Amino acid sequence: MTLTTEKQPRFHRDSKQLEMLRSMQTIRRFEERASDDYQAGAIYGVVHCYIGEEAVAVGVCAALNRDDQIISTHRGHGHCLAKGADLNRMMAELYGRQTGYCKGKGGSMHIADFSIGMLGANGIVAGGIPIVTGAGLAAQLEGKGRVAVSFFGDGASNAGPFHESINIAATWKLPMLYVCENNLYSAGTIAADTLALSDVAARAAGYGIPGVVVDGNDVMAVYEAAEAAVSRARAGQGPTLIECKTYRWRGHTERPGQEDPRPKEEIEEWRQxxxxxxxxxxxxxxxxxxxxxxxxxxxxxxxxIEDAVKFSEESPFPEPEAAVEDIFAD
Amino acid sequence: MPKISYAQAGTDALIEEMQQDATTFHLATSASDELVKEFGSDRVRATPIAEGAFTGIAIGAAGSGYRPIINWGMITFSFVAMDQIVNQAAKIHYMFGGQAKFPITFRASVGGGRRVAAQHSQSPYSMFMNLAGLKMILPSTPYDMKGLLKSAIRDDNPVISFESNRLMGVEGEVPEEDYTVPLGVADIKREGSDVTLVALAWLVHEGLAAAEILEKAGVSVEVIDPRSLVPMDEAAIRASVQKTGRLVIADEAGPTAGASAEIITVVTEDRETFAKLKTPPKRVCALHVPIPYSPGLEDHVFPDRDNIVAGIREVLDAG
Structure with a gap:
């Protein structure tokens, strides 16, 4: 960990680090509970856990302001919490309740909180990348120095929207961070089998922007890389691609009995x-x-988290008739 | 009232709305000098030919307080952006519990007749109508184009503007003062009493021509233009059919699961209207094929005024 580059008064940085630790542990405990409650049948459908990758979301979001915007993926709880989402409303959404962020219409894969600049978890791999690039365009048009951050995985970096969006952001010098969470597996496929380069960050050269590889399990390294990219973006110098090498401890989803190609030794090594x-x-x-x-x-x-579960359990399910509400804005 | 073309009416609507609302901006794969000169290169941008990306960019900017106007060019190019249209734009307001608005206008030309074959000729309204969460307009005159497009731009939802390529040069009277045509309000283009013809886009004009021909034979045709497909003015269509007792639909798209099928259902699912039907409804649509190139082939695929006349006669002959 590097503490020699600090630009802030020492006590600010100290308390910030404690908050970052709290945020990381909140993500972990939230997901441990979400997984348990999913197995118990209180949470429906599918849950993708971020456990093991917490340093990425927290390191990046620690470099952002409240009005900066992010977009997330199907594995989105960590980004939501790191950006400051409310535990109660998040858990209630997983529980499918009226008090959830999406009034029970989204669930684990679609939590958004536009009031804190969280433009939503997105269930389509690479689907969020163009959308948050539009937030970057809005930030540029607005001219108040806001930035936008796209979180995505190694799998998304092989899809068209990644390349198309970065090309546009680089050409227009949009205030963007493209943060690749390379957890070495694209769902159940070994990432290296689908990627000709060893580093996703090397692709930045093709778009004329900086590409940085960071130890994604070192939260301060992620924070410092993000801070540099944020400064660059706020100064009008355009986007940066940051690749965080990390690992998810759990399977692609929490569904029991799914195939997991990963060797036990590899999982254990990363847990260390x-x-x-x-x-x-x-x-x-x-x-x-x-x-x-x-x-x-x-x-x-x-x-x-216990309080959030209690809040969720005590919250009503939405009225079935609410299924036909919110199709259009009034 | 000055006469302007259908295409010019669209441009005028765009310019006037961009003048009135500083949160609007325009993305397309080319930026016209006229627009750049008026609004600057920040608000009028040429994008790479990457429909998926710039469609998604519109969604994100809309969710961040802007009101983007996108021109896909031809509707067939929008198919490149299907994830962003289907999974994102249509669902995002609902999926997130209505917490943000996504005011976006997507413009695209539709239709055939230009000898440009299958990948540049299509009227796929019903593909989009099948989704919940998108509104869509289909103007047939310069007046409707300007008024509907203004309403689309001012709407707080994603709206697709299907613009008939056969009508681009057609001129019509358009007021100089600001006006809008609301979404979801059909227009009776010609009153009649024997048969209701619901016609879409270019076929409104062919339908009016067919009505002229039939008038000479003593047949009175009511021509209804829905003008917007979502929302659809079901009440106006039902009221007309209740009056005439007969329904013919003319659409440049193919019939299968088309807007034409939806319009028949609007009529037949309503007990009161169904009871007034004297004969089964009839569709006059394109054939269910990709659009071919060679003129004889292409013209064979699309219906025109003669097919409409024949369709109406068939309905009248049935009772």
Whole structure:
């Protein structure tokens, strides 16, 4: 971890790091609970967990302002929470309740909160990339220095919308970050079998923009790369492609019995590089956090998630007739 | 009232709306000098020929407070952007519980008759009508073009403007003052009492010509132009059929699961209107084929005034 490049007063940076740790642990605990409740039948359809990749969403979103915009993928809980989404409304959406972010119309794969610049999780691989590029165009037209961030996976980087959108953003110098979460697998397929290059970031050269490879399990490395890209974007110098090498600990989805091509040893090896444990240990070593404080923080997070579950359980399901509402804006 | 062309009416609507609303901007694969000169290169942009990307860009900008106007060129090019149209634009407002508005206008030319074969000739309205979440207009005159397109641009939802390529040069009277034609309001282009002809786009004109021919034979044809397909003015269509007791539909698209099939259903599913029908409805549509190139082949595929006359006679002969 690098702490020599700090531009902020020391105490700001210290408290920011503690908030980043809290955010990462919130994502993990939220998803552990979501997975349990999915297995128990309280959450429907499909749930994709982000566990193991928390440093990417948190590192990038820590470099953003509230009015900066992001778009996410089918594996979207982490991005939502890192951008500041409300735990209660998120969990209620997973529970299919009226009080959820989408009033029960979206579920796990379609959580959005436009009030915090979260333009939605998107169930189509690469589908969100052009849309958030449009948010980047809006930010440029507005001229107030806002930026927009596209989160996507290694799989999406092989699809047309990735290439078409980056070409446009580079040509128009849109204030964009394209953040590839390379977790080495495109659903059940080994990413290296579908990608001729070892680094997705190398594709940036084809569009004349910077491409950066970052250790996606090192939250401060991600943060610093994002901060540099955000500064560049706010200064009107255009987009950056950041590739975060990371790994998901769990299967493509939480559905039981699905095939997983990944060797057990590989999964275990990446668990040893746990981005949360690594960051917490580092903060303890620096004297910014004690074991007790870390356990207290975790207990607070678990309590907040328990509250979110209670909120969801107590919330009503939408009236069936609401299925025909919201097709059009009035 | 000055006379202008159908194409000019569209351009005038675009310019006037862009003058009135600073959140509008225009994306297409080319940027006209006229538009760039008036609005600058920030608000009038030539995109790469990447329909999927610039369609998605419109969605994201719309969700961020802007009111994009997109020109796909020909409707067949929009098929390249199907994920963005079908999975994103149509669903995004609903899927997110209505928390944001997506005011987008998508313009595209439709129809045949230009000898440009299958990949540049199509009227695929019903492909889009089958989706929930998109509105669509189909003007047949310069007056309707300008008024409907203004309504589309001001609407807070994605609206597709299907613009008939056969009508681009057709002139008609258009007021100089600001006006709109609301979505979902049909227009009776000609009143009549013996048969209702619901005609779409170019076939409104062929239908009016057919009505002239039939008038000489003592047949009174009411010609209705729905003008917008979503929302559809069901009440106007039913009221006309209740009056005449007969229904013919003329559409440049093929018949299968088409707008024409939907219009028949609007009539036959309504008990009161169904009870007034004297004969089964009749469709006069294009043949169900990709559009061919050679003039004799292409002309054989599309219906014209003669086919409409024949269709109406068939209905009248039936009772």
């Amino acid at each position: 590089r746990d981005p949360i444990n690594r960051f917490a240990t580092n903060l303890i070593d620096q004297g910014l956090l004690t074991e007790d404080a870390w356990q207290k923080m975790d207990a607070e997070i678990l309590a907040a």
